[in-house]
Amino acid sequence: MVLKTLRHGFFDGAYFPALLQSSKRVFLGYFSAVALGSALGIAISRFKQLSNSVGESLTALQSIPSVAWVPLALLWFGISESAVLFIVILEAFIPCALGVQNAINNIPPKLILAGRSLGCEAFDLYKRVIIPAILPQVISSLRLSWAFAWRALIAGELFISGAGLGQTLELGRSLSDMSEVVAMMLIIAIIGYVADNILFKKLEETVNYYS
């Protein structure tokens, strides 16, 4: 049954708008979240006061599951694209910010001193010492960030209209079409798995300087 539904979905092209739409959202949301999160992570590692106040509240924010943000997002943005993006970014930028902050704090201090005494200051120091030094650790938080983004996307899509994997899933439910629901869940799982265990694992291996 499920296989039949999947075959239909792919061969008739019914899934492609949903896949396209969902990936567009998740990429846009994920990359904005990474940009925002990295910038914030660098900022809070740089200024002590920020790290105490902002760092704590980020940890608190992270404990709110993505579904719990949906009502707020719908009230703010209405049933729209921006509501989903809001949820995805909000969920994904936190692990990224915390990961970057943590990684910077874990750089051996002597490494930074060595960079400075060899003529690197300010921007150069970030480019040539700090960023390469944190890369292995940051890839792990990017991976975590991705997992959060993917979950948030599906949760958000359940509630808005228009194409999307979450929406197709919701449609299956309202039509009591069990095979459609399971088929969708399979697709969600496979995409999540491929990104997490193949893409990010490769990336982690390539930046591991110690292997």
Added chain:
Amino acid sequence: MRFVNNGVTRNLFNGLSLSIAKGEFVCILGPSGCGKSSLLNILAGFEKGYAGSVLLNNENILKPDIKRAIVFQDYALFPWLNVIENVSFGLRKKLPSRQERFMQAIRYLELVNLVEHSRSKINELSGGMQQRVAIARALAVQPEILLLDEPLGALDDWSRRNLQSELIKIWLELKQTILFVTHSVDEALLLANRIIVLDINSEKIMDVSFPVEYPRKLDTKECMEIRLQIRESLSQKTKPAYGKSGAANSASEILFDPGI
């Protein structure tokens, strides 16, 4: 000299006055906690909040600069770069072309006998080799003074001895001004042509020139005499004198003299 370390203000080097001439190989010797490493951090330019004057060629030392290269006990090499990239790291501003940087790096890798490892990853090297890379990296920027912060402290006996003779070779070849911080009396006797002893209160209690030829033997009469002097001078004052901070404002002065 007063400076802040981990939020604690310390008074060190009260009235310490030190002048180092170009081409000297100076060992600073002293017990743990006497502020040897702090002194080196100030000289490297890592400390800002100190009172006193530290001059290199009449310029105040306020921030790090490639005129003063430093080598740490734990190497502090960049693990994402290979050996030659590490050595050419500090040359970016002097030499814009990568090839020129590598050519210069090769010269210094030759000096520490690591040319055949120039493409190796850092974590493939032994501790002794890593420290040689760190020394080459510091020398490659052609600093006016090379600061060594107990560079051989983490090495096994064999590598330490190898590196000691290599340091002597480098010093004789390049006439590089070197400031070497250690707590090992024998190491100072083997290497330096001038030994400065600090006591636990970071006061200078000895400053001897040491003209003995290399390679040195520790069991010669001259070495034994100086070793005895150092031991005696250190044993006279072993307890820290607390409550001395009233005299904190006596100015300290450290000069590096171009001497030409």
